[in-house]
Amino acid sequence: MSKECKNCGQSLNDDDKYCPTCGTPVYAKRLYRSKTDSRILGVCGGLGEYFKIDSNLIRVIAALIILATGVVPGLIIYFIAGLIIPEKE
Ligand SMILES: [Zn+2]
Numbered sequence: 001m002s003k004e005c006k007n008c009g010q011s012l013n014d015d016d017k018y019c020p021t022c023g024t025p026v027y028a029k030r031l032y033r034s035k036t037d038s039r040i041l042g043v044c045g046g047l048g049e050y051f052k053i054d055s056n057l058i059r060v061i062a063a064l065i066i067l068a069t070g071v072v073p074g075l076i077i078y079f080i081a082g083l084i085i086p087e088k089e
Pocket residue numbers: 005006007008009010019020021022023024
């Protein structure tokens with residue numbers, strides 16, 4: 001996966017914090033909902049991409065949290081997260 005500098009178009013390494021050519025800060029990693037790794041809203045898939053861990057592990061943790069909160073509050077949090085987190089282009 002390659003990135004480009006928004007300012008000058010220089011191709012960047014994944015771990016570059018600044019463009020080596022013009023010094024523009026590379027955009028921060030953002031949390032998105034995943035369209036490709038999605039069961040309901042893609043929140044768990046997006047979290048998996050963000051943290052670079054298995055999205056199924058996130059789903060298990062999310063399910064446990066939802067059960068631990070008495071289901072309804074956890075589901076509300078999930079759907080609010082789905083509203084707030086933008087979908088990846
Ligand atoms: Zn640049």
